[in-house]
Amino acid sequence: MKxxxxxxxxxxxxxxxxxxxxxxxxxxxxxxAAKDTSGSATPGDFGPPQGEPINAILTxxxxxxxxxxxxxxxxxxxxxxxxxxxxxxxxxxxxxxxxFGGTVPGSFIRVRQGDTVEFHLNNHPDSKMPHxxxxxxxxxxxxxxxxxxxxxxxxxxxTFKALNAGLYVYHCATAPVGMHxxxxxxxxxxxxxxxxxxxxxxxxxxxQGDFYTTSKYREKGHAPFDMQRAIDExxxxxxxxxxxxxxxxxxALKANVGESVRMYVGNGGPNLxxxxxxxxxxxxxxxxxxxxxxxxxxxxxxxxxxxxxxxEFRTEVPGSYVLVDHSLFRAFNKxxxxxxxxxxxxxxxxxxxxxxxxxxxxxxAASLAPVADAAxxxxxxxxxxxxxxxxxxxLFAGTCSTCHQPDGKGMAGVFPPLAGSDYLAKGNEALxxxxxxxxxxxxxxxxxxxxxxxxxxxxxxxxxxxxxxTYVKNSWGNGGGQVTKEEVARVRAGTERSEGAAH
Ligand SMILES: [Cu+2]
Numbered sequence: 088m089k090x091x092x093x094x095x096x097x098x099x100x101x102x103x104x105x106x107x108x109x110x111x112x113x114x115x116x117x118x119x120a121a122k123d124t125s126g127s128a129t130p131g132d133f134g135p136p137q138g139e140p141i142n143a144i145l146t147x148x149x150x151x152x153x154x155x156x157x158x159x160x161x162x163x164x165x166x167x168x169x170x171x172x173x174x175x176x177x178x179x180x181x182x183x184x185x186x187f188g189g190t191v192p193g194s195f196i197r198v199r200q201g202d203t204v205e206f207h208l209n210n211h212p213d214s215k216m217p218h219x220x221x222x223x224x225x226x227x228x229x230x231x232x233x234x235x236x237x238x239x240x241x242x243x244x245x246t247f248k249a250l251n252a253g254l255y256v257y258h259c260a261t262a263p264v265g266m267h268x269x270x271x272x273x274x275x276x277x278x279x280x281x282x283x284x285x286x287x288x289x290x291x292x293x294x295q296g297d298f299y300t301t302s303k304y305r306e307k308g309h310a311p312f313d314m315q316r317a318i319d320e321x322x323x324x325x326x327x328x329x330x331x332x333x334x335x336x337x338x339a340l341k342a343n344v345g346e347s348v349r350m351y352v353g354n355g356g357p358n359l360x361x362x363x364x365x366x367x368x369x370x371x372x373x374x375x376x377x378x379x380x381x382x383x384x385x386x387x388x389x390x391x392x393x394x395x396x397x398x399e400f401r402t403e404v405p406g407s408y409v410l411v412d413h414s415l416f417r418a419f420n421k422x423x424x425x426x427x428x429x430x431x432x433x434x435x436x437x438x439x440x441x442x443x444x445x446x447x448x449x450x451x452a453a454s455l456a457p458v459a460d461a462a463x464x465x466x467x468x469x470x471x472x473x474x475x476x477x478x479x480x481x482l483f484a485g486t487c488s489t490c491h492q493p494d495g496k497g498m499a500g501v502f503p504p505l506a507g508s509d510y511l512a513k514g515n516e517a518l519x520x521x522x523x524x525x526x527x528x529x530x531x532x533x534x535x536x537x538x539x540x541x542x543x544x545x546x547x548x549x550x551x552x553x554x555x556x557t558y559v560k561n562s563w564g565n566g567g568g569q570v571t572k573e574e575v576a577r578v579r580a581g582t583e584r585s586e587g588a589a590h
Contacts, residue, residue: 131250133201133281136162140205145194148328149340151290151351152197154283160201167194168209169218169237169259169272176298176324177331177422179307179459184271184329185216185259191329192294192355193257193274200252200278205244206231212240217261219243223393224255224276232260252280254377254395256353265357269299269317271329273355275395287399288346294353295361295390295412295423296329297322304421306548307462320358325412325423334410334425336454342402344431349399353377356392362413363390363398365427367406372399387413402429404438420546457481461554465572472557472569479558482551486544487559495563501539503532506563515556515570519578522552524585546589549575 140162144152155161170189176182187193198204208220217238221230225247228234234245259272275292299317300310304324316323327334334340342348354361364387373385377395382388388396402408410425411418418424461478464470484493487505491497495506503510510532511518525543529536547555549572556570 129250131200131252132248133160136160136203140164142166143196143198143204145188145196146292147188147190147194148192148292148294149334151195151277151292154286155197155199155202155279156283157199158281160199160203162203162205163198164205164207165196166207166209167196167220168211169214170211171214171216173309175330175332176310176326177305178455179462180302180305180310181308182298182300182310183312185214185218185267186271187220187257187259187274191271191273191296192292192353193272195274195292195351196257196276198249198276198278199283200249200281202249202278203246204249205246206235207242207244208235208237209242210237210239214239216267218259218267218272219261220257221260222247222255222257222276224249224251224253224257224278226250229260230257236261249278252278253379254278254351254353254374254397256355256377256393256395258355258393265317266312266314268355268357269297270312271296271355273353275351275353277351284349287349289340289342289348291340291348291350291427293327293334293340293350293410293425294355295325295327295359295363296355297357297359298324298326300324303548304546305551307459307550308466317357322359322417322421325359325417325421327410327423327425331422331424334427336426339407340425340427342427342429344402344405344429344434347399347401348427349397351395351397352390353395354390354392358392359412359414359417360392361390361423362387363396364388364411364413365398365400366409366411368400368402368408370398370400373397402431404434405429405431406438455481458551458554462550465550472561475554475557475569476561478550479554479556480562482547482555483558486547487555490541495559500535500537503530503535503537505559505565507565508532511560511565515568515574516578518556518559519552519570519575520582522547522556523575523579524582524588543585543588545579545584549573549579 137159143163143165146152167187171185173181173183184191210218219232219235221232225231231245235243237243255276257274257276259267261267299313300323301313302310352363370385372381372383373388374381374397375388390396408427412423457477458481461474464474490502491505497504523545525541527540529538552575553570553572560568
C-alpha cells in the first residue's frame with residue numbers, strides 16, 4: 088500500500104491547487120472538458136458520429152470487451168438477443184432464467200461517451216414473455232423501455248447518444264418488473280470517458296443478484312420462482328453471475344501476482360443492496376456508484392440495487408481471494424461467493440503463508456458434483472449407498488468437519504469422535520435427531536464424558552442429512568449401513584425445531 092499512500096500525498100497538493108489529472112475528483116469528470124471542445128450546448132455531445140458504423144463487441148460474463156480505443160464519436164450498433172433458458176444456479180438445481188444474450192448477467196456493452204448507439208433488441212421466438220430494456224446510461228423516457236417493448240419473435244430498434252460517462256446497469260422493465268429482474272434480466276453498459284480508462288492487466292465482469300424459489304436452498308431439481316418470497320425480500324439464493332459455480336472451482340477468476348485488476352461490479356437486485364468485499368484484498372480505488380469520482384483504500388463498497396462500482400487493486404501475493412457480499416449469511420448460506428485465484432511467487436514479507444482456504448470456505452472449496460450425481464441417481468431410482476457416501480463426503484467437509492475434524496476423530500474434551508463412536512449404535516433415528524435438532528448436555532462417547540453444545544443443523548435438506556450420515560456410518564472403521572431421505576423426513580416431521588433453528 089505504500090505506493091498508493093505516496094500517490095495520495097502527491098495528489099492532495101495538486102488537487103488543492105485545482106489542477107492535475109491525479110485529482111481523484113476530476114479523473115472521469117469529462118463533461119466540462121467536452122463542453123469546451125465541442126462547442127455544443129449539450130455536455131457529452133461531441134457532434135455527429137464519424138466513420139463507418141461499428142458493430143459493438145458484446146461479451147459474456149466474466150469477460151469484458153476491449154477498450155474502444157477511439158478518439159472520435161462513432162455510430163455503434165448493438166444487437167442484443169433476449170432468451171429464456173434453463174441453467175444451473177447450484178449443483179443439481181436448475182432455474183428458468185430470462186436473459187439478455189443467454190447469460191446472467193447479460194452481455195457486457197462497451198461504448199465511448201458521445202457515441203450514437205443504434206440498439207436492436209431481439210426477443211427469441213421460443214420466448215414465452217414480451218421483454219424490453221431500460222439502460223441507466225440512456226437519457227430519454229424509460230431509458231429506452233418506452234421504445235423497446237418486444238413480443239416473442241419480434242425485434243425493436245431505437246437510437247440514443249451516450250451523453251454521460253460511467254458504468255451503468257441495464258435491465259428489463261416489463262411488468263411485473265421485479266419478476267423479470269429476479270429472473271436475471273440485467274447487465275452492465277460501460278460508457279468510457281473520451282480519453283478511455285487507464286490500461287490494466289485484467290478486467291472482469293461480476294454482477295450480484297438475488298433469487299427467489301419455492302424450493303429450499305440447494306434442494307435438487309428444478310427451482311420455480313416464488314413471488315411471495317420476492318415480495319417479502321427473502322431470497323433463497325444470492326449469487327454472483329447467476330450460479331454458485333459461475334466463479335468458483337474451475338471457473339474461478341484468474342490473475343498473476345503483480346497484476347493490476349479492474350472489476351466492473353454490478354448489482355441487479357431486484358431487492359438487496361450489496362456490501363461488496365474481496366477477502367484478503369484492499370481496493371486501491373473504487374469508482375463508487377459507477378460514477379465519476381473515486382475513493383481510495385476501500386475495504387467494502389456498497390452497491391445499490393440497480394447500481395454499479397468499478398474497483399481496482401494490484402495483486403501482491405498468491406492465493407485464493409474470495410469475493411463476497413459481506414452480509415455473510417448471503418455468502419455462506421445463499422451462495423454469494425466467488426473466487427479469484429492469484430498465481431505466482433509468494434512474498435513472505437507481505438504475507439507469511441499458511442493456506443486456510445478449506446476450513447474457511449467449507450464445501451465451497453470442494454466440488455459438489457457427487458452431490459448432484461446422487462440427486463440425479465435418486466430421481467432416476469438408481470441411488471446406491473456408494474453414491475450417498477460420495478455425496479456425504481463432499482458435504483461433511485466444511486459442515487461437520489469444522490468440529491468433528493476431517494478424520495472424524497474430534498477434539499479431546501470438546502468435540503466427540505465420529506470415528507469408531509459407540510454413539511452410532513443408538514440407531515438412525517437418534518443420529519438424524521442429533522443432526523436436525525442438535526445435542527447438548529452430558530454425553531458419553533467411547534467412555535469419555537463430553538458436556539458441550541452441537542447446534543441444530545436443520546438448514547441441511549433431507550437428502551443432505553441422509554448422505555452425510557451414510558458417509559459417517561461407512562467411514563473410519565464404523566460398522567456400515569445406510570440412512571435414507573425418507574428416514575430424515577420422518578424425524579423432521581416428527582420433532583419440533585428448537586427456537587432459532589432453520590425450518
Ligand atoms: Cu423481461
